[in-house]
Amino acid sequence: MKSGKTVPAFQRSVGPEAKPFLQALSGKALTPQPVWLMRQAGRYLPEYRATRAKAGSFLDLCFSPDLAVEVTLQSIRRFGFDAAILFSDILVVPHALGRRVGFVEGEGPKLDPYQPSDLSGLKPGEIRNSLLPVFETVKRVRRALPADVALIGFAGAPWTVATYMVEGGSGSDFGAVKRFALGDPDSFQKLIDVLVDATAEYLVAQVEAGAEALQLFDSWAGVLSEPEFMRWSIAPTRAIAEKVKAACPGVPIIGFPRGAGMLYADYARETGVDALGLDFTVPLDFARALQTRVPVQGNLDPQLLAVGGEAMRRAISDILDALSGAPFVFNLGHGVLPETPPENVAELVSLVRAGPSA
């Protein structure tokens, strides 16, 4: 890796068409590579913890535009990332559908477990109204961002959101949701269909409010066997991509089917997403093969960012060397961990901006 000096984002070409992140998603291979990090707004930053302390519950934070705008922008100010991602949570969708969603400190989300008989109680018509504060956050962040920094909206993919709804939280073995999907696929399909419509509407409304790209998080895609993956990850994602593209032509969608392994290739071919988020188990050779079809984004192990030092530097260099010749966005393979020293993040950004080794 070159030890060359960092090129700050603001010194590169500006203007809406020229945002490096959007250029990469549109198929351009750039040097330096654009960079942002999943969960770049989060507990590893002291300024986040200070803002977090001002909100009551975690959902209060998501639904308070003043605070949500602030935490969205904090990591942009500190590190100069090429993209900001809306600060929110994938569980605002089941919340807007009328399900009870809470966050217990240190235990993660708790929901009333969804039963097939709960279908008629879901309120898909409430998405836009219930989530007005989120759209307000999107609007304000867009206005506040530097001219060359793009704004990413996001949602959970239906399978992943359904796992939380059925398990009632982050289940360890996904037994309840898998038994539901395998044992009563017709009822499960009805839940997925509601989530497809609600998620598409939610994403379209984010674009209308100012989001310039979208990411769909299928965080638990990796627990599905091949036929399940086809039905519960690929098919709903394709349906959402079609709806969003019909309403918002030209807005790129990044699909992130975490843990999909070799099924990433089917996902790339069949969903219609514009780019792939790669988790850290994806080998770089395979990532390069995927990159011949779509731009890719990833995939440093967040534990390496937390550990830092030579191991982190070598891994960043390997990723840049492997993936810089084609459209690529540097990111982690999963979210930033709370114990990550912020100075490691600063070093990562400066290494990415220095570019691949000659």
Place this chain on the structure above:
Amino acid sequence: MKSGKTVPAFQRSVGPEAKPFLQALSGKALTPQPVWLMRQAGRYLPEYRATRAKAGSFLDLCFSPDLAVEVTLQSIRRFGFDAAILFSDILVVPHALGRRVGFVEGEGPKLDPYQPSDLSGLKPGEIRNSLLPVFETVKRVRRALPADVALIGFAGAPWTVATYMVEGGSGSDFGAVKRFALGDPDSFQKLIDVLVDATAEYLVAQVEAGAEALQLFDSWAGVLSEPEFMRWSIAPTRAIAEKVKAACPGVPIIGFPRGAGMLYADYARETGVDALGLDFTVPLDFARALQTRVPVQGNLDPQLLAVGGEAMRRAISDILDALSGAPFVFNLGHGVLPETPPENVAELVSLVRAGPSA
């Protein structure tokens, strides 16, 4: 799938060279396919729960030959599987090395978290002495098995055993063990080296006691990135395979790097194992490609076995159709779940014995 009648294991050819399970591992494509299930001795069986109640702790059960022999044989009597697997636990190795290992009902294993400074306290010389009751169980099971049923010995692979040792149990995010391996790889290598030697010695002693095949469970291989997988899963597995093959030529080793995704191909090529256990996320096309190199074993989703019915029947049929033309052992892609109705297991065995559809 044919609805033809079941061919019980005991009506097929007998004699040590002719055990169908061993024939398949030696590269023969058989019809019907041999079948056994990971965790076939377990809580889903009322007779297991009755025997379990006679032991104090879970380790007491593993270390009482009378009881361990009984639970090993129960599923063979009931279902006529083609292989029995020693009833034990992968954590008997850290226990024999001198680490404190306990099992808390409903919470899984608890260990004193291993620190680099604990290295000198490990007692690799104690493996054979400490685990005498396990070898006694192997001896007695071998004598008690029907002539055409093979006996499988097993151990955890070093990476997987190390995760439990360092996390102090089944950690949800593997943060401690990954930070250790990434941040202090030299100390972690020393732990892995001890585990390689201890595991190889343990497996050789199982063969000497009567095990006819071995399975190496790398249950947490799926949380490793590619370079970590090469170093912490493939390299130790290759070292164990070399040691075991030097001492016990001709005894087949099944490697099960659960969740390895496309890295299964590297694992098959580089470890020297004789067969691959496939988890249920491995697509059947890829399984077939792997099968051109080594026999494969797998990979029904255990949730499908718990759910049963048409979904289970279709999945069994798909697996048999895809993999029966080459050396293959039918199994699950993970262990039998406690809530599995035993009658579903009986139906699975009868469907496998009926063979693939014409």
